[in-house]
Amino acid sequence: MQSTETISLKQMLLATLENREEEMIQIRRYLHAHPELSFQEMETARFIEKFYEGKDVDVQTNIGNGFGIIVTIKGGKPGKTIGLRADFDALPIEEATDVPFKSKNPGVMHACGHDGHTAYMLVLADCLIQLKEDLHGTIKIIHQHAEETPPGGAKSIVESGILDDLDAVFGTHLMPAFPTGVIGYRSGFSMAGRTYFKLVIKGKGGHGSSPHQSNDPIVAGAYFVTAIQTIVSRRLNPFEMGVVTIGSFDGKGSFNVIKDSVELEGDVRYMNEESQKVIAEEIHRIAQGIELEFGVGCELTYIPDYPPLYNDPAVTANVVSILEQANDPHIQEIIEIPVSPASEDFSYYTEKIPGTFYNIGCKPKGVDKPYLNHHPKFDIDEAALLVSAKSVAHVVCEYNHNEGLPVSDASG
Structure with a gap:
């Protein structure tokens, strides 16, 4: 059963959040109109x-490899030290919505x-700061820069050591794939790891009428595109997830000229480090084989970006229990969601600290098929801001006060 003390603190916190919902909306609209790219925020x-x-409150700035900010709120009562993360960078996208607070920065949009x-x-x-004398433990607010662009901001913040005292870390993400009031979670590996690669193939240019006097890198590149598609189907365990994508093939030139070189760029997704190792070895091997087969030179750049995101099962189960028992009218449903092939640099936190990352439904009202994250017409139902705040508030109050143990509802 919850203590009267916990109920009182939580009730004050939730009531204050409800009263400040409009403030959340106005802050969101200001930030939406003034987006900044990763590492430029x-x-x-x-x-x-x-x-x-x-x-x-204690505020530390310029944390990590950019504009990271850590705000430390020390409660007046004993308890665990937990981290709450929110990212603040935007994307290189030209906004195509017609909202009155549309981006004022051409080619930059808060599309995620x-x-x-x-x-x-x-x-x-701010609400936690006002109530900190009644708060158990310490809370570190992690305002993180550069989630969207590798190497990202999370890795450098973790490596700074500033979060070494955390017992747990929590993060959320707005997701218009499901309605406001719905919260989606996944225990264990929940989001894919990601790797960037670039291959420059250098051949010998010449006239299109005399290919025998040249060495065509486009042909070699086309073979590479086809060959790497066999990695997932023929080298990975059929029960493991893997994706290999060529997103750019720069071979443009004159129709009757054989180019000297071409450049390809691609993306790899995987759910564990063993799959990452297999895919990396195969891409390198195929590139080496193309050199021998076509007599070209290959310069391969292969850079793992973000590791797979692992949600600690015990922490996740605790959060699900807290939210299911919250009896909060703004939190209507808690659902288990499938593994996502997308990536998130929150994974660097949970590599080192037990934690969980869950999604907040924000499907715009009256829309059957919403535009999803990273689309030029991405939009949210702003009522989801309060859902986000209240869900984290429930977790903060219960997790810290009960030292991370599952709790029952007040009527228990």
């Missing part, structure tokens, strides 16, 4: 820093919901 970071000015993550987290953090 100077003004966004200043906005966040200014929000905390004059508040009784990071404006919403930051908006709810700022208000939640």
Whole structure:
């Protein structure tokens, strides 16, 4: 059974969040209108820093390899130390929505919901600061830069050591694939790891009428594209997930000229490091084989970006239990969702710290088929901001007060 103390703290926190919902929305709209790309989020970071000015809290800036900000809230009562992460970078996308707070920065858009993550987290953090004397443990708010662009911001923040004292870490993501009020979770490996690769094939140029006097890198590149598609079907365990994609084949030139070189870029996804190892070995082997087969030179760049995201089963089960027993009218359904082939640099936190990352439904009202994350017409139901804030508030109150143990509802 929850203690009266916990109920009182949580009730005050939830009520305050509800009263400040409009503030979350206005912050989100301001950030949406002023997006900044990964590693360039100077003004966004200043906005966040200014929000905390004059508040009784420790703020550390320029954490990691960019504009990361850590806000440490020390509660007045004993408890665990937990981290709450919200990212704040945008994408190189020209916005195609018609909202009045449309991006003012050409070619840059908050097309993944990071404006919403930051908006709810700022208000939640402020509420926690106001109630910190009644709060158990310590909470570190992780305002993270550069989630979208490798090497990302999370890895450098973890490597800084500033989070070494965390007992658990939590993150959320807005997702219009399901309605507002629905929260989606996945225990264990939940999102794929990602690798970037580039292959430059150098041949010998010449006239299109005399291919025997040249060495055509386009033919070699076309063979490479075909050959790597056999990796997943013939080299991976059939029960393991893997994706190999060529996203760019730069071979443009004159119709009757054989080029000297071509450049290909691609993307690899996998759910565990063993699959990553197999795919890496095969791509290197195929590139070497093309050199021998076609007499060309191959320069392969192969850079693992983000590891697979692992949600700690015990922490995830605890969070699911807390949210299912919350009896919160804004949290209507908790569902288990499939493994996602997308990637997230939150994975660097859970490589080192037990934690979980869950999705918040934000499907715009009246829309049957919403535009998903990274689309120029991406949009959210702003009511999901309060759902995000309240879900994390439930977790903070219950997890810390009960030292990470499953809890029963107040009527238990």
